Every structure is written in C-alpha cells, then in structure tokens.
Amino acid sequence: MTSYFSHIAPIRYQGPATDEALAFRHYDKDRVVLGKTMAEHLRFAVCYWHSFCWNGLDPFGGGTFERPWFQGGSPMELARQKADTAFEFFEKLGAPYYCFHDRDVAPEGATPKESHENLLRLVDVLGEHQQRTGMKLLWGTANLFSHRRFMAGAATNPDPELFGLAALQVRDAMDATMRLGGENYVLWGGREGYETLLNTDMGRELDQMGRFLNMVVEYKHRKGFKGTILLEPKPREPSKHQYDFDSATVYGFLTRYGLEKEVKVNIEANHATLSGHSFEHEIATAAALGILGSIDMNRGDPQLGWDTDQFPNNVPELALAIYHILQAGGLGSGGFNFDAKVRRQSIDAEDLFHGHIGGMDVCARALLVAEQMIVDGRLAAHVSQRYAGWDTPAAREILDGRVSLDQLADRVLARNTDVAPRSGRQEYLENLVNRFAG
Amino acid sequence: MTSYFSHIAPIRYQGPATDEALAFRHYDKDRVVLGKTMAEHLRFAVCYWHSFCWNGLDPFGGGTFERPWFQGGSPMELARQKADTAFEFFEKLGAPYYCFHDRDVAPEGATPKESHENLLRLVDVLGEHQQRTGMKLLWGTANLFSHRRFMAGAATNPDPELFGLAALQVRDAMDATMRLGGENYVLWGGREGYETLLNTDMGRELDQMGRFLNMVVEYKHRKGFKGTILLEPKPREPSKHQYDFDSATVYGFLTRYGLEKEVKVNIEANHATLSGHSFEHEIATAAALGILGSIDMNRGDPQLGWDTDQFPNNVPELALAIYHILQAGGLGSGGFNFDAKVRRQSIDAEDLFHGHIGGMDVCARALLVAEQMIVDGRLAAHVSQRYAGWDTPAAREILDGRVSLDQLADRVLARNTDVAPRSGRQEYLENLVNRFAG
Amino acid sequence: MTSYFSHIAPIRYQGPATDEALAFRHYDKDRVVLGKTMAEHLRFAVCYWHSFCWNGLDPFGGGTFERPWFQGGSPMELARQKADTAFEFFEKLGAPYYCFHDRDVAPEGATPKESHENLLRLVDVLGEHQQRTGMKLLWGTANLFSHRRFMAGAATNPDPELFGLAALQVRDAMDATMRLGGENYVLWGGREGYETLLNTDMGRELDQMGRFLNMVVEYKHRKGFKGTILLEPKPREPSKHQYDFDSATVYGFLTRYGLEKEVKVNIEANHATLSGHSFEHEIATAAALGILGSIDMNRGDPQLGWDTDQFPNNVPELALAIYHILQAGGLGSGGFNFDAKVRRQSIDAEDLFHGHIGGMDVCARALLVAEQMIVDGRLAAHVSQRYAGWDTPAAREILDGRVSLDQLADRVLARNTDVAPRSGRQEYLENLVNRFAG
Amino acid sequence: MTSYFSHIAPIRYQGPATDEALAFRHYDKDRVVLGKTMAEHLRFAVCYWHSFCWNGLDPFGGGTFERPWFQGGSPMELARQKADTAFEFFEKLGAPYYCFHDRDVAPEGATPKESHENLLRLVDVLGEHQQRTGMKLLWGTANLFSHRRFMAGAATNPDPELFGLAALQVRDAMDATMRLGGENYVLWGGREGYETLLNTDMGRELDQMGRFLNMVVEYKHRKGFKGTILLEPKPREPSKHQYDFDSATVYGFLTRYGLEKEVKVNIEANHATLSGHSFEHEIATAAALGILGSIDMNRGDPQLGWDTDQFPNNVPELALAIYHILQAGGLGSGGFNFDAKVRRQSIDAEDLFHGHIGGMDVCARALLVAEQMIVDGRLAAHVSQRYAGWDTPAAREILDGRVSLDQLADRVLARNTDVAPRSGRQEYLENLVNRFAG
Ligand SMILES: [Co+2]
Ligand SMILES: [Co+2]
Ligand SMILES: [Co+2]
Ligand SMILES: [Co+2]
Ligand SMILES: [Co+2]
Numbered sequence A, B, C, D: 001m002t003s004y005f006s007h008i009a010p011i012r013y014q015g016p017a018t019d020e021a022l023a024f025r026h027y028d029k030d031r032v033v034l035g036k037t038m039a040e041h042l043r044f045a046v047c048y049w050h051s052f053c054w055n056g057l058d059p060f061g062g063g064t065f066e067r068p069w070f071q072g073g074s075p076m077e078l079a080r081q082k083a084d085t086a087f088e089f090f091e092k093l094g095a096p097y098y099c100f101h102d103r104d105v106a107p108e109g110a111t112p113k114e115s116h117e118n119l120l121r122l123v124d125v126l127g128e129h130q131q132r133t134g135m136k137l138l139w140g141t142a143n144l145f146s147h148r149r150f151m152a153g154a155a156t157n158p159d160p161e162l163f164g165l166a167a168l169q170v171r172d173a174m175d176a177t178m179r180l181g182g183e184n185y186v187l188w189g190g191r192e193g194y195e196t197l198l199n200t201d202m203g204r205e206l207d208q209m210g211r212f213l214n215m216v217v218e219y220k221h222r223k224g225f226k227g228t229i230l231l232e233p234k235p236r237e238p239s240k241h242q243y244d245f246d247s248a249t250v251y252g253f254l255t256r257y258g259l260e261k262e263v264k265v266n267i268e269a270n271h272a273t274l275s276g277h278s279f280e281h282e283i284a285t286a287a288a289l290g291i292l293g294s295i296d297m298n299r300g301d302p303q304l305g306w307d308t309d310q311f312p313n314n315v316p317e318l319a320l321a322i323y324h325i326l327q328a329g330g331l332g333s334g335g336f337n338f339d340a341k342v343r344r345q346s347i348d349a350e351d352l353f354h355g356h357i358g359g360m361d362v363c364a365r366a367l368l369v370a371e372q373m374i375v376d377g378r379l380a381a382h383v384s385q386r387y388a389g390w391d392t393p394a395a396r397e398i399l400d401g402r403v404s405l406d407q408l409a410d411r412v413l414a415r416n417t418d419v420a421p422r423s424g425r426q427e428y429l430e431n432l433v434n435r436f437a438g
C-alpha cells in the first residue's frame, strides 16, 4: 500500500555541494560543534498542527491542501491515519522531536468526556509510534483557542465554567505529555487577552490567569514532572491584545504571581517581530531575566502585520539569534521547534519536506556561523572591555548599594570633570559578524 | 516694552458657542464634574521644552521658529528671558502647572559645577515667577539624553563615570523640584536602552538602571519628598530599544528591583501607540498593576512611526482614556501634561496658544463625556455582570487557591457538560459610548 | 413561522435622546443636508458576505456563529433561506442598498456550468426580493479569491485557464448585476498580486490584469451598462503584495492600460490605513486624480496589522472623510457600503443590528458635522487663500508652461530676495474642525 | 600637516581570509562577474551629506561628531576644508563616485545671489579635486528641504515665490552637475507632500510638481545633458505624506504629466521598507514599469519607523535585490549610492571607513551570489515555465485583445472543466536561493 510520502526517500546529509533538493546540505546531525553534536544543540521538533492539521485556509479563502486524512472516514479513523502519516514524515525527515496540541492528535468529542477519551486513545497510538521510531516529544500543549467556547478566553474567561473546561484540557494534555515522555509543557494563550476594553476587567483576568498557571505548576510538582513549564509570548492575534505580549511582559506577570522561578518562555521569532522586537532581542531579554526556555524558529514577513509562521531562511539573522542562545548557555530541556507552515500554494507532499529541510539547514548553517563567532572571541571581548569600568572597586561599590545618590553627586561635583564618550563601533562589529555570516 | 505674547489677551472660558479662536469653549476650570472642579481633575501642565526650547528642527531641516530668546545674549541672559516669556504664556493660558528638564531652564555650563550653579540660579528665577503668578510645578526631571556624553546611556552607560554625572544631574534636578514645590519627579530614559545588541550587555545595564532608581528612591525618602517618582515608558526613539518599553515592561522591571510600591508610570499617549498599544490600554494596564501615576496627553500620528508629540484632538478617543483614569480613582499627585509641540510650520506666537487651547478643550470635553459614561452606569454594570460568575463561592474557591487542577478537572469531567458562550456585545458597547461621545 | 430576526422590530429614527438601543439616533433618512436627503447622500449598502456568509472563523479558530442557514439543507435550499433572511434584515434595517459576490448568493457547483446555473437561479430569487421590498443593488462582484483554484491569482494567474474561469465568473456576475439594476460593478483582486517574487513575473501579470480589465470595460459598453466599473485597492492580505495597493497605484495602472477615464476606485477605510494612509488621504487622492467612485466604510484597528473590517465608530475621523467627499462633489453612482463584520464574539442576531445601526448613525452624525464645516466655510477659505498667489497672472504663466526653468531662475536671481514663510496654522485648523466635531 | 584621515592607509582588497578590518574582503574592483568588472556593475558612490555634513544630531540630542571642518573658520573656508577631507576619504576608500546636494558643498549665503556664487566657487574646488583624483560624480541634487523657507514645500509650496527660489537652486545644481560631468540628476521631495490635508490642495500641488518636473526635463534637453533625471520615492518623513510615495505612485505621477519616458526612479532600500515594500519589490516594480534608474543601498531597521539610513549588512537580502537589477539589465547610468550614515555613536574617523567598507563588501558578496543564481539558471527557468501557458497561440490571442469577455466566458462554459492548481514551490525556491546565499 502506498502512503502519502512513499515516493520520498529518507532525507540524508549530502554536504553543501549536493545538487539534490531533498537532502541536507548543512544539517549533519553527528557533527560536533563546540563540544556537542548538531542534533544535541538544535533538538529540532516538527509541529503536528501546521503540517498535518491545517488545510491551507486563510481569512479570504478555503483549504488548498487535499490530504487523504482530511476526509473519508470517521474522525477517529482519520486521526489514526494522520498519526501514521505524521510519523512517516518525522522518520523520513530525521528531526528527533515533535510537538502537538491535544486537539491536533485527537478529535473533539461530543462531550468533555468523549474528548478526554479520544485523547487517551490517540496517546496510545502516538506512544506506539514513538516506541517504533525512536521519535521523542519536545512538548505537548492544549488547544484553548480554536473552539467557539473559548472565544472570550480560557483561564481569563468571564465565565468560570470555561476556566473549568480549560483546566480539564490542560490536565489531560499534561498527563498525555508525561505519558509520552515530553520534555516540556507549553501554554499559549491565543484568547487570553481582550478584543475591547469596553467589556473587559483586566485586573480580574490577570488574577485568573495567575491562578491558573499556579495550578499548572502545582500539578507539575505533584506529579513529579521534571520538564519545564513554558509560556509562549505573542502580542496579538487572534486577540486584539494578548496578556503574554512579549518576554518582558511575561516576566512581570510571573513575578506578580510568584512564578518567575517556575516558568520560562518559548520564544517564537514571528511573535518577537510582531511585538516590535527582533528575535535576538527577545532571546537576550529572556536570558537576562533568567526565563529563556525554548524557541519556535518560524519567522514572519517584514511587510505583513500578521503571523505568517514561515520557515526561517536568512542565515545571518539566525546566526545572531543562535549566538545569543549559546552565550546564554543553551536551551536546557528546550529545543528548536518549527511552528511553521508551508505556504498555502505549496500543496504537494514534497513541499512539506522542502520547508523543513530548508529550515533545518538554515539553522545548522547559522549554528556553524555562531560557532565561529564564539571561537573567534572578538565580539564577546569587545563587550566585556566596553563595560570593564564597572568591574573596578569604585564602580562595584555603587552597584552594591554602598553609595547614595547624594554622595555620588557630591563626589562628581568635587571632581568637576566631564567625560569624553567612546565610539560604539557598531559598523565595525557588524562587519565582524559578516566575516562569519556574510 | 512689548513682550513676545503682549498682543494676546488672557484666555478665558467663553462657552461652546463662542466664535473667538483664542478662548476656551469647554474648559471651564471651576465647573464641577463628579464632585471636583475641572481644574482639580485635569491638573493641566505646560511643558517648558517643546514650547520654549525647541526651535522647529527636524531630522531633515533646521529651525523654523525665530524666538527672541534664541539668540542675542549670553546663555544665562537668554535663559532668564525665556523664563519670563514662559511664565507670561503660562499666566495667559491659565493652566495651573508646568514641567521642566534641568537643561530646559538653565544652560549647560563648561563644567559640571557651572551647570550645577546655573541651575541653582535659574531655580531662583522660577521660584520668583511661581510666587508672583501662583503657577505650580507638576514635576521636574533631568535631561540625560541630549548631550553627546550620554549618547550610550546615563544610568545604563558602559562607563560608570557617566552614571556619576547622571547622578549629579538627577540629585540637582530633584533638589530643584523640591525647592519649587514640585508634586512629582519624572525619569525618562531616552538613551537607557541599546542601539545594537552587538555591543550591549543587557543584564548589566538592567542592574545599573535598577541600582540608579533605588538610589533615587532612597534619596527621596531621606529628603522627605512626598511626591511620586515616575518612570515614563517609551518603546524606542531615540534608542533602537528602550528598557522602559511600556507599562507592563516597567512593572516587571520595578518588581525585579523591589520598587513596585515606590515608583509609578507617567504614560504618554504617543508612546503608548508607538509600543503597539492604545492609550487606554496603557492606562488600564498601569491601573490593574497599581502603578498609574500621571499622563502626557500628546498623541502621535497613526501613519507615522515616530514621536510626533501632537496636541490631542480626538474627543471620543480621549473620553475612553479619561474614563479609565476616573474608574481607577484618578491620578493622585499626577496630572495632564502636554508634552506636545506645535507643528514645525506653526511658527507664530499665537500658534502656541492654538495648540494648548485645543488640547485643553479636547480634554475638558472628553471629561464631560466620561462623566456621562459614569453617571449613566451601563458600561460598568455590563462589565461587572459579565464577570458575575466569578463572585460565586465556587468560583472564589478556585481563585483563592483551594482547588487543584486535578480536582477541578475531575469535577468538570464528572459534570460532563459543555458551556454555551455568550455574546461579547462589542458593537452595542461601542454604540453606548457614542451615545455620549459621538 | 418565526424567522431569524422575527424578535426584532424595524429600526426607526428616534432622535439623539432616545434610550432605545435598536433605533437610529442620527440617521433620519429624509432629513435634508446641503440640498439632499441623508439617504441620497449616504446611499448605505449592507454587504451580503460578512453578515450572512461568514461564520466567525479566524485563522486560529473555527466558526462561532450558528446561523440556521449554515446547515440542514441542500446548498441551494440554504442559499434561498439565506436570501430570505438577508432581505428580512435589509428591510428591518432600512438601508436602501446591498452588495454581493456571486458565491455569496449562490453556491459553487460541481462544474463551471452548474455554478453558472446556480447563480442564474438565485438572481431570480434576489430579483423577487428586490421587487417585493424596494431594496436596490449598489454593486455586484465576483469572488475570485476564495476557491483554491485561484490561489495563485485569477486574471494574473500563471495559467491562462484560470484567466478563462475568472472571465466566466465576471461575465456572469456582470450580467447578474445588470439584471438586478446594480448601479456599479466592483473588482477586488485579493489574489491579484504575489506571495514571493521568486516565482513571479510582475510585468506579465500586470499586462494580464490590464487586458482583463479592458475586457470588462469593453463588455460593459457593449451591453450598455451605465454603472461605474470600480477597483477596490488594498495593499496586501490575503496576498503578500496586491497590485491594487492604493489609489495612487491604481491610477498608475489605469493610465498604463488606457483606463483612467473608464474605471474608478472603491476606497475602503480599512484598506487605506493598511496601506499607510488615512482614509481621507485616499479619498482626497482619488478625487485629485479624478477616480473617486465609492467607499467601504469599515475601519481597521490602529494596533492590528490586518483587515479587521469593523463598523466605523469615530465621528471626528469620519467627518473629515465625508468632508472631502462632499468637497469632491459626492460619489455619483457610488455609495457608503459596510464591508464590515460584527466581531467574532458578537454571536447573536441582534448584534448584526447593533453593528449596522452604530455604523449608520456615526456616518449620519459625521455628515452633519461635515455640513457645518461646509456651511461655516472658514476651512475652505483658508485653503484657497493659502494658494491665492498661484492665481496671479505671473504664477499662471509658470503653471501654463510659458516660463522655462532658466528664465525663472534668472528672474529670481535678479530680484535677489528671500521669502519669509507663513504659519501653516495646523492647530488652529484642527480646533476649527473640533468646533463642529468635538 | 596631518589630515583627518592621515592615520588611515588606502583600503585594498585582501581577500576573504584577511584579518585586517580596514580592507576589502569581497570587493575586488577588477574581478569580472558576468562579463563586467565589479566596479562597472556596482558603480559605488559615497554621499557627501551624511559623512561630511551631518554632525550626529537626532531629534532628542545634539551633535556627537566633532569634525575639524565644523567650526573654526568662515563658512567658505570650512567648505573648502570639508571638500579636501571628503576627497581624501573618497581616494582612500576607492569608491569611484560621489554625490552631493548644493548646500552640502557650499554654504547658504545671505541672499540668493550669494548662495549662487558660493556654489559656483565650490564647484571649481570640486572640479579640481575630481581632476586630481579621477573621482566622478554619480549625481548632483538640490537641497529643497532643510531651510525653513521650504517648510511648506518647494515646487508644491502654496506660495509661488518659493517655486521660484526652488527653480533657481535646481537650475544651479543642474549646471553644477553638468560642469562636473555628473551622470544623473536627482530630485528628492522631502517637503513635497503635506502635514495636514486641512491646509492642503492636493490637486494644485500635484500640478505644480508636474510643471516643475517638466521644466527640469525641458532644461536638460535644451542644455544637451545626457544623464538621467531621477526622482527618489519616499513615503513620508520629513513630511507626513510625500507625493513620491513609492515607485508605483511615481509611475502614475509621471504618466499624468507626460514624463514616463523621461524620468526614472532612484530607489532607496530604506524608503522601500518604509513604504511597506521590500527593496526587491521596488526594484522589480520599477523594472516592470520601465523606470528603474539608480539605487541608494542604505537599509532601515525593521523595528524602527523612521529613516535610519544604515549601511547594508545582510547578504541574502541584497543578493535578491541585485539579482532583480541584473535580470532587468542593470542600472545604465545609475549606480549604487550609499545614502548611509554611521551611527550617532560611531564618532571616530575610522568608523566612516568601517561603514563604507562593510557596505561595499556586502554588495560585492551579494553580486557574487546573484551571479551564481543567474549562472545556475534554475530560478529564471522555473519562472518562465510557470507562465509557459501564456506563450501558446490561444493565450496570446487573449492578451492581444482578440477575444472578448463574452467569447472567452462562453468558451469556458462550453468546455465546462475545472482546473487543478499547481504548487507555487515557494520553499523549494527559497532553498534554491540559499544554495548560493546561505
Ligand atoms: Co506564530
Ligand atoms: Co509558536
Ligand atoms: Co513623546
Ligand atoms: Co512624554
Ligand atoms: Co477589508
């Protein structure tokens, strides 16, 4: 019996010179970079939803993809067929991880209980596939945004009944994640925000969300789950405003509800740019605040104001992002997830491979560039020399809180000399990066 | 001797029907609204810098304003002439407050000491003018962004010498503020951010900024200053990224450095929109987080990506902002500052009056609209009814932390019923607002 | 038998003071404004698609509206039921016009012929409803963007077969429009643009689009259709780039293909702001270029980068737009269409009324403001006085081409005097607008 | 006597492996690429204004650069010193061209005549420098935006006297350009637009601008100037709206005033992105419309909403831009101008070299990538195959206007078959680009 991908051979590393489109040119999983293999650094994950659930629909048009598992059977049969095909794809691609929402893998049932049971059954199917293939689960999550019942939020819903239904889904999705050996658990609050302040009590909603997240963390500890709980920031879309706007906002939220040591962020490149930041800004911010967890590698389009979730394709840009991740000590239990979809016009089976191969190769190439930046050492040295004045005893005294504003002001007044500024050397540093990335 | 504004008579309230352009049509300072006079609600302040220091320069062109105090004397003489003219304007306009940066009122000297002394001398001049006119100081601040020495930051500068020079300026500006009876002290970090991550250590810079702000708060308490310390968020410009991006970001920063009870925000409408939020979003967020302090009423242009600092001119928009301020209990020691400049082509003395009169009238009119929204009560009632479910004992139990995720999930599973969503009624609510604002 | 809207009484004008939400407060259709009734000025149209076809779906969630005509019958039966309900809504609302796409009113068939025949049959149904109710058709159009076959464009498709299928749909939609007495015919090219330049030949695609539009114009003339052919500009979405980016771009396209006297633009407020312009900019531009045709009154959200298609709700903003329309002599055969959808959470039948009532009232109120601006006359007088110098013979000589660059330069050099600039008076003019709008 | 750049040796090509920062790694001017040398392809120009006139000022701070020619002499002496230093820089850098505004090279005088004479004198100085060094002038232009007299426009000013003063400046700048062998003449209309529609008559202003440009073209022909007249599009800044918004808008303007065969565009990367387009979009659009003239290679910052004029630093992005230029047959008399400024903190003499070296190297590297894309040929072949259907006789018949809408519709109806869409292969094509650029 032919499968959806039977005409495509497993993807292999063939080196930069290969003329084969369905091969890796840079991602050589066992190649050692700064003491770890590429596979260990990058921990690539394929997402279930964009590649196996989305049908190509956009706000102005219907589906364009005609996958065999979209129709022709009962929902549960189609879910099994989808799982079979997804794992065929995972295996052929050679990314070690995948990610899913509960509703991606198992259909919504007619009642909460039926949904609950559908998930249990599909988790068995996924578990068998993992067993058979060696695929691992980077993280699981619950879809609390697609069903109409969540149109006004899940944890932040004005109706506590919805909070309850969300709690059920999250508990079940955490259980599923644990059963499948998931290494993290993610929450993305697509509807946790508002459409209009006219019907919204922001203070109440933040408190609801803070309580919900604390319940999640308590459950994690009670069950002995060792993975990381991750929030995925996004400024807006589908909501007009989402409470998890960006990493700095999430940090403030976590401190407000006592969770800054418990929860980290899953940073998506596309969400970073939608929030008015660069991807590397979000990474560097999360690292500085101690909440860098994992990343979604999909980019946006600089001319479009919505989430296009495209595969990354610009090596110099990614090299900076990966450089900051490496400088922060890596992602720990996190990984590089492709929360990316092929374009609506990329309707063929092979297009799913082109998207992922390109994305993985770009990351691998960017990792090699970042390696060179680190081995070279000039960038990091430039930064530490720039701040060297702060390492003197007089400066440490200030930072340590042993000098008052008044004392410092009086000292400066007594000395009575101005300070000549030094060049920021931005162009030199950009050229230095291009020495490796250009 | 004729002064710059001698051809303009004091501005009076003449009511909506007046045909006089140089009169208030809505701002009737003693009119009582919800138990306080308009003047008490709005506490209008004129800013010194845009109206009396800026010469009309933009990045592509030189000055267009030819004010008499821009040339023809020594810097100190011109500063005195500027102060005389500014107070003539304040008096004629009839706004009760003004605001200044140290360098607006007194010229930079050749040495730190000379700058320090220049300021002391001009503070005497300002004090005399306040005495004479009854004008009050809403807040003072230090300009730590215009001089080239601060090009790489003040508190966040890689060089601790700059931190010291900033400390001197801030101490002196706080002293000046206190001497002049200022009701708040503001810090805006135009250069507290970065141009490129390539030369930046964000963690160090945040710690420096946290220490600096703690020194300010300690000094305030030591001196017994009763005013509020305010940070003014702005996402970018002049820096590529500013650490005080928006209210939620500032909240996280304050909690990180133990200052969330000590410091509030001064929210500027133009900065709100540059950060991807509405003005009322920033107000509602700061209110929900307990850090709403004061506001800068100047708007941006929806088509322009930079800080245009224009006088407000849209009543329905402002009515929503003021509604949220009133719902939050008002601004306390804060006020409505016009951090606004007349357009570069508005080169005449009278244009300064048109700008401020229009801005004050729009705020007064918006206050009357907000009053109606509150007196009517339907908006607030709609919101509290929408969340009424959370006031039941069962829901309070959840919010109070007495139900675990697991318990709640099991309850929901046992009940096994779905929940029908209710209409968000956005269009109805917008129509309700327009009943008062339209 | 109860209908979807049977619980809602016809909407009547009840004046500003009414407490009834389901009534007009400003739209008094027979009220005379500047010599014409409100109904004649505004020529309101309801769009079929957003209110009767869209199910509340967004890119992150499924439908939220559960309309009776969405399921439970054959496609043709449901289409008839939809038409019955739509006309019930039109009648109760009291807007005189509606607009539709071919696929809104009649379902796509299994073959081109079946689609063609479905449309013919539904046009009969619509015709009967028009007869019965007096409703009129402002414009018809063809949906060349939702079906997957058009994913790479209709007229601009790389495959000429798609051009043919588009031609069939447009011919049929034009025929339908003519049969129903439509007063204009609109083309919106949601897929006439590109996703990536890598697979696009822009020169070819523009030529295809130019030819297609010429065929439409030729057909119009052959059939003796007296209505206006309208293009609706939009910068992007669903395409990454759409060729009809804005009014100025469309003007260039029309001149390139010899159509600037034949085709006008239908300007949507939301598309204007997405293209980086204000709504009134697009109106004033189209008026200056002689291609102002009709308008879609739906606004976007200033914080969102996509087409939210919301009902207008800001009177001062709309007053400026309507002022420019009136100054340009009105819209001729065009009208005010609401290409607007109620929010995804506004799931009740009555929400459709709230949206349209609010939109119509805001337009009516803005028309009254614009009337005052015109009657007052100061705004227009200010502008014509500002340019009065160009009405002198010396200036006319320049504009008429009777002075060369060299001659003019030599004259200026000989005179050798500089020119003092005059104030632009922007704040004064904004205050003058607020005299009527604030 | 030491000069400003005397400590810097001439910049040489040293190959990719060099460790020298002040050397080219990719720009090897005599290297042949697709039949022409790199120097012939790229025709690099340095701009006078950003590197030699700008003092580091931004809207929130004063100058940071302390160049010797900024003070200490009479304006004319300083202008000569500036010219000496600029040519020292040009020579050491090794870019073959430069560009200037009239006011960059010669100071504004007290009267029009004095300004005219100042320019004449400095043109002599520049001519001597060109003679001595072999430097060439890519284009000249007139600064009609910095002086306050032009605050409301030059050609579009409401006052015809300003039109006259602008004519004098442009005539003189054209004369200067011709005398110095300039290969093009550029007009950028920074103030040709509006701040508020309230005081603007757009129709009049467009006609004024059309007349002005026709006068320029007539003068060019009368003087026998063989260079190209270029408009530089920009959407906004300093004006709220500029009439030369983007290439498509300029095309419409040119056709309106009969100039589409006479005038081309100078496309700046930073202006492209500010107008909501990619740089390659603007290039491909201008090429498709037959008005591609020259380019300014400076980029913006994706997070900033204003013109940052930064040196390019992303090779894959530029490779696409250069690919489209090469596909369009190159730039003719145009070139690659760096309308770029080093960052405000890059205050040292050497920073000017880092900026330009980096920019030139990135362009050279991108040219090599584009060469590979062209030699490989798969990209172009993919595009032409995608449109191959349009080369059939049946399709040509349609394009040539020999088939009516009706005829085509009837044929399609008779055939009665649907068309299966084909994959757009975007990911495959992006991967193909990265084969060369990644
Ligand atoms: Co995303
Ligand atoms: Co994501
Ligand atoms: Co501002
Ligand atoms: Co401010
Ligand atoms: Co729209």
Ligand SMILES: [Co+2]
Binding pocket: C232, C268, C296, C339
């Ligand atoms: Co529309």
Ligand SMILES: [Co+2]
Binding pocket: D268, D270, D271, D307, D308, D309, D339
């Ligand atoms: Co620029």
Ligand SMILES: [Co+2]
Binding pocket: D232, D268, D296, D339
């Ligand atoms: Co330029």
